[in-house]
Amino acid sequence: MASVPLTAGDPVRVGRYRLLARLGQGGMGRVYLGRSPGGRAVAVKVVREALLWDEGFRLRFAREVEAARRVTGFCTAAVVDADPSGNPAWLATEYVPGLSLQEAVTRHGVWPEQAVRGLGAALAEALAAVHAADLVHRDLKPSNVLLAPDGPRVIDFGISAAAGDTALTETGTVIGTPGFIPPEQLRHEGVGPAGDVFALGAVLAYAAAGVGPFGGGPSQAVNYRVVHENPDLRGLAPALAAVVARCLAKDPRERPAVPWLLNELGHPEPADGDRHTYRGAPAPDGGEESDGGVATAGWMPAPVVDSATRMRDETPTEPMPRAEDGRPEPPADGAPEPPSGTPPRARRRRLRTALATATALAVVVTGVVVWRVSADEEKDDSRPAAPANVEEIWSRSLDEGQTMAMATERAVYLENKERHEITALSVAGGSDRWARRVKASDVSGESDYVKNTVGDDIEITAVSGGLLYYGSGQYLYALDADNGDPLWKHMDDSFHPSPVAVGGAAYAHMNAFFYVLDPRTGDELWKHVFEGLTSDDVSVTGDTLLTHGKKELIAVNTRTRKETWTYEADSEVETAPVAAGGKVYFGTKDGALYAVDAASGDEAWRGTFEGELWDGRLGGGAGGPEVADGNVYFENDGHVSAFDADTGRVLWRKKQKTDEVTSLTVVDDTVLVHDSEGYLSALDADSGKTRWREPVDVDDDADFGIVGNTVFVELNGRLTAYRAAT
Structure with missing residues (x-):
């Protein structure tokens, strides 16, 4: 299990275990690599502090710890220690070194x-x-x-x-x-x-x-x-x-x-x-x-x-050093021990981001940043400090249950899933453009599956062609993105797609088909079914819709409504296809970047990563290549590369100071790169040289999004907008 260093918000010791690194986190809490006084490596799960106020949860956790102690076997990780009544509550198991x-x-x-x-x-x-x-x-x-x-x-x-x-x-x-x-x-x-x-x-x-x-x-x-x-x-x-x-x-x-x-x-x-x-x-x-x-x-x-x-x-096994008084030595950096007997602090929610941007002749949920949000928790009003190269534009607190869903160059859209509210803010100043309590499906007469699993919470899915789309129950709804006026609803059987609007049609793509809606009325115009499963990724350029299956890039002519060509890559397609200048660019699981002729489906060129540069993981990344000024910018984990869009010639390659790049966008002559450690870097688009690197969301409870060079950070129930220097 891969690890990352501890940050300022992490404890340094839990029970008798010194914590060395963070292994991961989930809905219940965080998991750390710990070491016992005798040098034994353990995985320590520390329960999320907000849950500790719930006595019902404490009871469940204590009973599950006791039950888990009964599990023994060759292929399970044994429970070695636990304190379900502590602050924090925690559970230690055998550490398993491996992926x-x-x-x-x-x-x-x-x-x-x-x-x-x-x-x-x-x-x-x-x-x-x-x-x-x-x-x-x-x-x-x-x-x-x-x-x-x-x-x-x-x-x-x-x-x-x-x-x-x-x-x-x-x-x-x-x-x-x-x-x-x-x-x-x-x-x-x-x-x-x-x-x-x-x-x-x-x-x-x-x-x-x-x-x-x-x-x-x-x-x-x-x-x-x-x-x-x-x-x-x-x-x-x-x-x-x-x-x-x-x-x-x-x-x-x-x-x-x-x-x-x-x-x-x-x-x-x-x-x-x-x-x-x-x-x-x-x-x-x-x-x-x-x-x-x-x-x-x-x-x-x-x-x-x-x-x-x-x-x-690489797992540490030596006993922990001890001071002259017999107690374990404090951490080298002098970080204080976590206080005992104090009530748990309120832990803020963590957002998840995925970036989709438009390029010339391509539409991929145009100009939109999408956030995936976990459960809301208590919040405070502390604010992040602006780094030197990232100037604060505005900052505002969010209402209880309110989270950021999407942003375009003009507006930031907030949603409150349970209260069925959508609010549009001005990107320039953060003021309200409009706020509306929106319709939600009445599921009282629907099946148990719809009532209990789908529910009637709202979820913004796309902003495209001047419309804002959101799903609830079995319906997809459309609002006017500029003023929030309701327009129509369409029965989508609870799939809630992210339509892409081009030329008077909205293309709603699912895993094995797409259907085309009239964006004015929501009426279904026509439908295309693929032979096998396809991705949710879709681009539309001219009369061609592009999507991909496992290894295949598929083109559908939107006039004839027939598939025109299929191109098969050597590895599984991992990014959305991006069309520009008569070519389609996409990345594959083995780290390669492909360029395919948009009209014929013939391969134009491919760029691969070899030797020390190659890494088979593609990571979350930028969600697709970026095409600007005749160049294609692409990331493979921590590497960012620039290719000549016509020939595939490598212009430069740059290894970032991190294992993974989480977003990449091109603004003028600058490539803005956000990484998994919470830093934003500005690279020269021509040479790849780093101009600056600044922390923007290194607090693990913050999250980041970017449209152009406008950066959004949500932390402690507050949304702050910055302008990155380019």
């Missing part, structure tokens, strides 16, 4: 059949241990499977529950991750061991194909496919697909039991002491011993084992 399955597939690609079978056997063994303790995991997914050198471990029992206990879950609450939640749970029909078997099948499909069996996109759309549609298992070998299909049966009674899966996928057989192999998944070289005599799982792909081995070797 998550999600990271492994992203970095190194999909797994061969034999490796997937070995993985399935190991996970079945872990579920057997969980179910033997009379528990149900309820959140088995690729990020909760860690791959150590000696095999996988299932982690995160933070939302597990006793198999027969319904009192620990609020009525109507759906817990889990879309695509891995079983249909019976979405229908509120109960949770049992068969639900974990469903999740296991989805995890194996992900390992074999690189995508979940029910595709991606908005959670409502994924949940709908789980309940109503068959899984897509075309990327799996036939024999493996047959096993996975049984796991994914809609009726939990038709799913296989865990012992059957162990026998079918490969039962563990002892080999040379404590090592394990799995029938049907032998080590490639006939052995399993790694350097240092530590057992390895020989069926795992070699690059995954290598990554896990390096992480294991």
